[in-house]
Amino acid sequence: MSFFRLLSTDFDGTLIGHPSDGRCSDSFADILRSHRDSGGRWAVNTGRGLNHALEGLAIFSAPVEPDFLLTNEREIFSRAADGSWTSHAEWNELCYERLDELFQTAGSVIEGICDYAARSPHVEIIEEGGRPIGLVTASEPVMEEVVSFIGRESASIPDFSFQRNTVYLRFCHIHYHKGSSLAEVCRILELDRSSVLAAGDHFNDLPMLDGRFAAFPCCPSNAIPEVKRTVIKAGGHVASRPAADGIAEAWRVFHQ
Ligand SMILES: [Mg+2]
Incomplete structure (x- = not known):
């Protein structure tokens, strides 16, 4: 029996550890079955893009599929x-629009970051659709x-933010992150934060782990x-346990 109506779990580092065979652990599979049997929903809340997330989930082979x-x-x-997977167009299109606006207003900030990367052999800009969308560094100290x-450079642009995960960093709008996306899923499902478990392991998970959502x-x-x-x-x-076994442990502790 699951007390929760929604689980919002990161994927890399949270459900699959490093190193890992990428497969769902037995204890987490038990939790998912129990949660699904109680009518609960599951959102995988990841930094991966859609296709990369689906590749990971295919290997993960959980006994139930995520709903979001x-x-x-x-x-x-x-x-x-x-x-099949359907885009929540209302949210996604607004998100892209706000991001396009941001890339225009923050053009000089992003240019400054690109210049910084050009001067450093340990920082590489990642481009998508012909524009810089983030970067990768050679190590976490370089990050x-x-x-x-970036904090100094972008101080004058309040909407400019970034999501950071190990050696990867993505430029983003300050209002769009794992926490606000989770809040939108709660709005769709007519849930409030009181029935939501969120699990994550890295910087980009902080917005969904601070208790607000x-x-x-x-x-x-x-x-x-x-x-x-x-x-x-x-x-x-x-x-006290790593990756998915740790999330299964938390799920049980919350039910005690
Ligand atoms: Mg992670």
């Missing part, structure tokens, strides 16, 4: 009865330096210290 896929930390797709630079935040033992601190501050559970 939240991709690139902002887009929402729902699973139709025939198993720290890049994040400090899910009353039951949790993280696996392998989560970064910033995530553990946020989860504790929000009254959630920091698991």
